Amino acid sequence: MxxxxxxxxxxxxxxxxxxxxxxxxxxxxxxxxxxxxxxxxxxxxxxxxxxxxxxxxxxxxxxxxxxxxxxxxxxxxxxxxxxxxxxxxxxxxxxxxxxxxxxxxxxxxxxxxxxxxxxxxxxxxxxxxxxxxxxxxxxxxxxxxxxxxxxxxxxxxxxxxxxxxxxxxxxxxxxxxxxxxxxxxxxxxVPARLARVYGERSKLFPPPPIPDYQLKHASLDISQDQINKLKNDFKELTGDYCSTFDVVVASLWCHRTRAIELEKQTEVSLMFPVNARRFLDPPLPEGFYGNCFWPVTITVSSGWLVEASHGEVVQAIKHSKARVSTEIKRWVSSDVLDDSGHRYASPFAYTTLCISDWASLGFDKVDYGWGPPVQMFSVEGVASFPITVVGLPPKPKKGIRLNTGCVQGMHLQSFLQYYKNST
Structure with a gap:
């Protein structure tokens, strides 16, 4: 281009x-x-x-x-x-x-x-x-x-x-x-203790050296029809509703874990931030524009993840998100550093997948007088750890676009094939 x-x-x-x-x-x-x-x-x-x-x-x-x-x-x-x-x-x-x-x-x-x-x-x-x-x-x-x-x-x-x-x-x-x-x-x-979830970890649980994974980038579109089907399948299985984020990230985590072919007992983690504004006591005002989010980490065995149904993985993500309010209140009010739930899994490990959600931020609504953007995307540098940005495809397409840098070259084709087979 x-x-x-x-x-x-x-x-x-x-x-x-x-x-x-x-x-x-x-x-x-x-x-x-x-x-x-x-x-x-x-x-x-x-x-x-x-x-x-x-x-x-x-x-x-x-x-x-x-x-x-x-x-x-x-x-x-x-x-x-x-x-x-x-x-x-x-x-x-x-x-x-x-x-x-x-x-x-x-x-x-x-x-x-x-x-x-x-x-x-x-x-x-x-x-x-x-x-x-x-x-x-x-x-x-x-x-x-x-x-x-x-x-x-x-x-x-x-x-x-x-x-x-x-x-x-x-x-x-x-x-x-x-x-x-x-x-x-x-x-x-913003309680100072919220920052300790990041800062204290570096003191008590030092991260390993940052490796050079030579991660390969790929762009994947998930259609609205695919998303609706996954949501409907979950509703029929559980009688409960789930979000687009839940079903898209669950599929991504499963496909990526299958592609990198780990031993069954290997622990794998999913990490993503959640907007914490409304979970504080009192909640932050609507117009607050500073940094305020809570890191969610889910850790399971590779064997469980590759054998679990899509609905079970969605359920795990939903349950972790549902605990955010309680976890924030406990964290802010306690003087004890809590490492429960593997919150401090190193983002630099190849077994950890990090998610950055740009689809729901509101950039797609910005209008300078000629209508909203047909597309927007973050410009990432060379990723030193596995990460995927959840964004939107160019209009008039509907659905989700994943901009990924989460697998090494040896795993890229397998990763893409799992997506192709799931459509």
Whole structure:
């Protein structure tokens, strides 16, 4: 997939009105070293106009008023604590254009061939002396469609929060005077003990060295018909309902475990985060956009997993999710570090499959005035551990798209064959 992208020099977008000049504390989760990184994503809009960059840039400027911490900078105290200095310096915005239409590259349908570096924003020149928390590149195609490349610091927002921010930018672009959901900083309400589920583990249960698995990437589409069938089968078997996430991840975990052919007694783990906002006491307000999630880990034997029915695996996932509220309350109120349930299975083990769910964050609803994106996807680097991103296929397709980097080359064909046989 080759096309030429011509970038402008870029500019700083500051809040359209004056904003508070204060220093804000991040939550215990925000400050974790594993989130001191940038998250990158691409959002493909089939329709737009010659003024799309101007509209989005102006809307960003307006959104940086209620979301003024995004226009600030991360600072470190003498004690090594991270804070946000609300300086009003702004975000970084690049306007770009290409020499082809989105149709000619099939709306970037094959995400494994997308030239990500061309569509993601480059950082400001060193002469600017700034490191923005948010960088955006709007690349216009000859068909007037456009792609937004976004780079955002993970310490300022999780996936749910980032989608909230960009939905607000879309609302300003469509003429709203205020965002529908008012942003809430509220980081002090996140119990510091929630971060210990990550931090204390490294002290008591040191992870093994990070290996080089040379994981191979694949993109798999699960149709809505397949998903509905799996849900109906589960309903007939148990009389209970389950989610799309439950059935898709259960199938993925089973197929992947069969493909890597482990000894029956080998323990395998599934790890995924759950939005913890509503499980806190009191729950966090609707507009909270910081990091707040709880890690769920399910550990079983390989033998059990490859022999279990799909419904039994779905049930195991549902039961683990149902325990989140109780586990959070026990964890927050207790001074004892609890390692029950193998919560601390190393994500670097080849026997551990990590899931990142992008399908339900809300990015698919963002509308800058020309309709929501036809597709969006995270841009992952070279994975050092088995991971799969659960996303959405390009519209008008319905269902789920799995962007996987979870098997070694020797296991890839077997993994793909299990999926082919299940359709």
């Amino acid at each position: 080759n096309f030429t992208v011509i970038r402008s020099s870029g500019n700083i977008v500051r809040p359209s009105e004056s904003t508070p000049s204060v220093t804000l504390n991040l939550s215990a989760i925000d400050k974790l070293p594993i989130y001191r990184m940038d998250v990158k994503s691409l959002h493909v809009f089939k329709h737009g106009g010659e003024n799309a960059s101007k509209v989005i840039c102006e809307a960003l400027s307006k959104a940086l008023v209620p979301y003024y911490p995004l226009a600030g900078r991360i600072k470190e105290t003498p004690d090594g604590e991270l804070q946000i200095a609300c300086t009003g310096d702004g975000a970084w915005f690049i306007e770009a254009y290409t020499d082809c239409s989105l149709e000619s590259v099939n709306c970037l349908d094959n995400i494994l061939l997308v030239p990500n570096d061309e569509l993601l924003p480059t950082p400001p020149p060193e002469t600017y002396g700034i490191n923005p928390l948010l960088r955006i590149q709007c690349t216009r195609f000859t068909c007037q469609g456009f792609v937004l490349g976004i780079t955002m610091n993970h310490s300022i927002a999780d996936g749910v929060g980032a989608a909230q921010i960009f939905n607000a930018i879309g609302e300003f672009a469509r003429g709203f005077r205020h965002p529908k959901v008012q942003p809430e900083w509220h980081r002090e309400a």
